[in-house]
């Protein structure tokens with residue numbers, strides 16, 4: 001990356017109201033068939049343009065082509081029955097009705113590769129593509145086949161690696177794995193969570209990132225955050241092993257969060273996507289708010305490794321709010337860039 005402090009988002013952006021009901025997770029599509037296929041591409045173009053107008057350096061599809069960051073990927077796999085549903089507790093936080101793993105899981109066809117090719121055709125900027133991480137995938141399913149979280153995670157890691165290699169071939173510059181589960185299951189993270197993530201990136205030459213956050217600004221997450229106390233030290237559990245891993249970039253939640261910034265010291269040497277935009281609030285940060293968070297982070301990460309970003313995806317926000325936040329991110333990064341070059 002040539003620009004200092006290249007900006008990006010953690011992933012999702014709001015969908016237009018003609019595509020799906022806004023400000024809602026798992027919002028059903030409003031169209032189908034060929035109309036839906038075209039509408040998703042139109043939304044992707046729109047989302048890309050919003051990022052470009054805001055001056056975002058590393059762009060994405062805004063996740064316009066998927067209903068949800070985990071389930072849409074799983075829907076394309078063999079071995080999972082979406083009709084057979086069980087209620088499970090997701091990330092020890094809320095109950096959800098989830099599909100059942102009924103047989104060996106496999107990827108029968110590419111999932112996002114055509115969408116990534118389409119995005120690649122639209123821009124010469126660096127592009128980032130998000131996939132769910134193995135641990136977060138298993139946590140969103142009922143497993144009646146392997147009956148082992150670890151075994152299923154290894155199977156998903158192999159599948160993710162197939163998809164990631166094809167995304168790389170399609171011209172994706174950074175492949176990001178979303179692992180909010182890394183903030184919850186600390187023993188598993190260290191026993192096999194990071195190992196399965198490394199299996200998912202095996203043999204890739206493009207850059208790789210892991211996004212570890214405290215989730216979207218939905219009620220189940222904000223209620224959970226209230227139980228975490230005044231200092232959130234969850235990252236302390238996974239960072240030492242992540243620092244030793246082959247992952248290039250770690251994406252974190254830092255804006256308005258109770259994460260002590262000095263924990264970033266534990267991943268010294270990695271590139272860090274610092275969340276400088278709060279996605280759980282409709283208040284649009286000022287550029288100075290963003291700059292303050294970035295300056296704070298610069299005490300623990302070298303300037304050439306600091307990537308200003310958002311805490312998490314912005315899918316549940318109003319479009320005007322998300323747009324304002326994109327502009328604030330860009331303007332805040334510009335302030336600090338100016339200070340660094342002065």
Ligand SMILES: [Zn+2]
Nearest residue numbers: 213215312313
């Ligand atoms: Zn997130």
